Amino acid sequence: MKRHLLSMNDLDRNDILTILDTAESMHDVQHREVKKLPTLRGRTVVNLFFEDSTRTRSSFEIAGKWLSADVINISAKGSSTSKGESLRDTVRTVAAMGVDGFVIRHSASGAAQQVSEWVDAVVINAGDGLHEHPTQALLDAYSMRQRLGDLQGLHVALVGDLTHSRVLRSNLICLKTLGARVTVVAPPTLMPAGIETWAASEGFTTSYDLDAVLPCVDAVMMLRVQRERMSGGFFPTAREYTVGYGLTRERLRTLQKHTVICHPGPMNRGLEIAADAADAAQSLVLDQVSAGVAVRMSVLYHLFAGEGSLT
Amino acid sequence: MTRPESAPPSDSPPADLPEGDQSVRVVMSSGDVSRALRRVAHEILERNKGSQDLLVLGIPTRGVALAQRLVHVMAEVEGRDVPSGALDITMHRDDLRRNPIRAIEHTYIPAPGIDDKTVVLVDDVLFSGRTVRAAMDAISDLGRPRAIRLAVLVDRGHRDLPIRADYVGKNLPTSRSERVQVCLAEHDGLDEVRISGGDR
Numbered sequence: 001m002k003r004h005l006l007s008m009n010d011l012d013r014n015d016i017l018t019i020l021d022t023a024e025s026m027h028d029v030q031h032r033e034v035k036k037l038p039t040l041r042g043r044t045v046v047n048l049f050f051e052d053s054t055r056t057r058s059s060f061e062i063a064g065k066w067l068s069a070d071v072i073n074i075s076a077k078g079s080s081t082s083k084g085e086s087l088r089d090t091v092r093t094v095a096a097m098g099v100d101g102f103v104i105r106h107s108a109s110g111a112a113q114q115v116s117e118w119v120d121a122v123v124i125n126a127g128d129g130l131h132e133h134p135t136q137a138l139l140d141a142y143s144m145r146q147r148l149g150d151l152q153g154l155h156v157a158l159v160g161d162l163t164h165s166r167v168l169r170s171n172l173i174c175l176k177t178l179g180a181r182v183t184v185v186a187p188p189t190l191m192p193a194g195i196e197t198w199a200a201s202e203g204f205t206t207s208y209d210l211d212a213v214l215p216c217v218d219a220v221m222m223l224r225v226q227r228e229r230m231s232g233g234f235f236p237t238a239r240e241y242t243v244g245y246g247l248t249r250e251r252l253r254t255l256q257k258h259t260v261i262c263h264p265g266p267m268n269r270g271l272e273i274a275a276d277a278a279d280a281a282q283s284l285v286l287d288q289v290s291a292g293v294a295v296r297m298s299v300l301y302h303l304f305a306g307e308g309s310l311t
Numbered sequence: 312m313t314r315p316e317s318a319p320p321s322d323s324p325p326a327d328l329p330e331g332d333q334s335v336r337v338v339m340s341s342g343d344v345s346r347a348l349r350r351v352a353h354e355i356l357e358r359n360k361g362s363q364d365l366l367v368l369g370i371p372t373r374g375v376a377l378a379q380r381l382v383h384v385m386a387e388v389e390g391r392d393v394p395s396g397a398l399d400i401t402m403h404r405d406d407l408r409r410n411p412i413r414a415i416e417h418t419y420i421p422a423p424g425i426d427d428k429t430v431v432l433v434d435d436v437l438f439s440g441r442t443v444r445a446a447m448d449a450i451s452d453l454g455r456p457r458a459i460r461l462a463v464l465v466d467r468g469h470r471d472l473p474i475r476a477d478y479v480g481k482n483l484p485t486s487r488s489e490r491v492q493v494c495l496a497e498h499d500g501l502d503e504v505r506i507s508g509g510d511r
Binding site: 024 | 399402403407408410411412414415416417418448451452453454
């Protein structure tokens with residue numbers, strides 16, 4: 001395994017399976033009375049979040065604390081960033097205090113990569129702009145594997161705002177590495193430019209017709225419509241988006257019985273996913289959150305527990 | 312990092328040993344192993360005055376197989392099942408930072424948990440005592456047993472910590488440089504304890 005986790009491309013199939021297997025053991029800790037392992041005692045991990053986040057930040061924090069690491073949270077608001085300090089100065093300042101690792105979320109694609117070149121500490125990418133969000137892809141794979149078994153040969157649909165989705169990019173790499181078949185579905189305005197060449201080289205298919213895709217998949221992942229990243233008109237009205245590409249109550253009925261529903265959250269209920277679908281028995285939304293802690297414990301373990309941090 | 316193999320297939324031949332190598336000695340045969348385990352099982356029952364509140368936990372990998380054999384014998388003697396499980400201690404090791412990342416084995420504790428049980432830890436070889444120290448830490452994270460006992464197939468001495476076994480299959484005086492290898496049918500195709508290396 002590489003020293004940092006910046007992209008899903010940093011992990012090969014064996015690495016992914018090792019992380020998922022370890023996460024299963026970590027999951028047991030969540031049900032214990034004493035949720036504490038001494039493994040990372042004496043390590044300090046800094047959560048550096050320049051974008052808003054509930055589940056990623058808190059699950060990294062819980063994961064670190066359950067492994068006995070010291071976890072410190074720094075967010076852009078209330079730090080020297082708001083006084084105009086550059087990213088480079090901020091991370092080098094914090095690194096100079098002797099921390100072992102950074103978990104970074106930033107609105108600029110490639111921020112985590114940049115930081116890994118500036119500091120000696122281990123860097124984990126917790127979402128960089130429109131680029132990647134590797135631990136999200138790992139926890140998605142973990143949740144689907146818990147319910148469906150080995151992902152080899154399964155058919156997964158990724159639906160929604162593909163243009164603005166870092167979850168999409170990480171998931172495409174992860175699912176391909178694990179041998180799943182992927183179809184991406186979005187309205188033409190939310191398909192990333194040049195998706196055809198991308199699809200051809202990575203071996204996934206694209207579709208504009210959600211109704212045709214839904215009945216033949218084993219898992220459907222609804223991606224959030226990221227209105228905060230939209231400046232132009234990507235679709236006329238929210239209602240029109242829902243009619244064309246939302247997982248509505250009617251579409252829920254067209255799914256096969258075993259098909260699972262994922263959503264990385266936060267959900268826009270009533271826009272890309274109806275409440276019926278989000279709360280259905282087939283929905284993995286809360287399993288994903290619970291898996292998030294286990295998977296992040298596993299990632300922290302593999303990146304921080306070993307000799308000199310890493311092998 | 313490489314993905315660790317899960318337990319080797321049980322039909323695999325025993326680890327290759329150089330033919331006629333003087334430095335490898337078999338110190339316990341298959342019969343010796345099974346007799347020792349039967350005795351240990353009886354001793355546990357005798358000291359516990361039966362099998363009530365016993366929980367036998369093996370430390371992966373070989374300890375789990377030994378724990379299962381012990382409860383099998385106990386069930387024969389007592390006429391009722393004795394619960395057994397597995398306790399992975401990787402996350403509690405004190406040498407994690409000195410070694411490459413280890414894979415984590417599964418921990419399995421039977422349903423009622425360990426509170427107020429007499430937990431018998433089972434391992435194949437007792438050497439430095441560090442594994443047992445880690446196991447006791449792992450247990451205290453899971454609950455509060457009434458007592459913790461330790462059963463090992465081989466005690467080879469050279470403790471780093473003030474720890475001793477309550478039940479010992481065989482005391483084996485060794486030098487620090489020697490290697491003790493426990494083979495079990497479940498993992499290695501046959502039961503045997505070998506000793507190799509060293510400068511004798």
